[in-house]
Amino acid sequence: MKHVLEQMLSRARSASHKLSDNLKNKFEQLKSNKVTVSDLATLILLHPETKITRSEYLSLVFHDCWLVVDDYKLYLETKGGRHEKVLQCKIIHDGKVISSFHSYSSKSKLRDKIKIPDGIHV
Known part of the structure; x- marks a missing residue:
């Protein structure tokens, strides 16, 4: 026993x-494998391959920014003529959101860290 x-x-x-x-x-x-939302937004905005579309609604300016890195799509939505406010940021792989930030969430802050895959180097 x-x-x-x-x-x-x-x-x-x-x-x-x-x-x-x-x-x-x-x-x-x-x-x-985490980076602040602010740093990721800066990376997306400053990358030469980022595609940016500008929209205006009721005199408010919005931008949709897309960057493709390998099999990952990085999406950034901003408000303001100079991207003053980050509204949302997503990392998408195979059509699925694997990490995201939404400014309208009361818990979300730009200094919060967002998970990034190994394939993306900031």
Whole structure:
């Protein structure tokens, strides 16, 4: 009986160590694959391959900015003639939004970090 308990305890310790190592690795990945929304918006706006369309509604100016990097589409919507306000920012892969920012969300701030895929280097 004592031998069985020792084996169970040993397996539990081993599983615990593996879990903590996996969590540590995951947090390191998340930490290194994030950038502020403001930095990502600047990257999109200043990139020479960004396609920008301008629209005007009720004397308000809006911009839709698209940048394609490998298989990823980066979308930025701004308000103002000089892109003064970021309204939303999305990273899209295979037609699915994998990361996004919306200024109308009460919790969202430009200094918040947004996840970016490994293929995109800022």
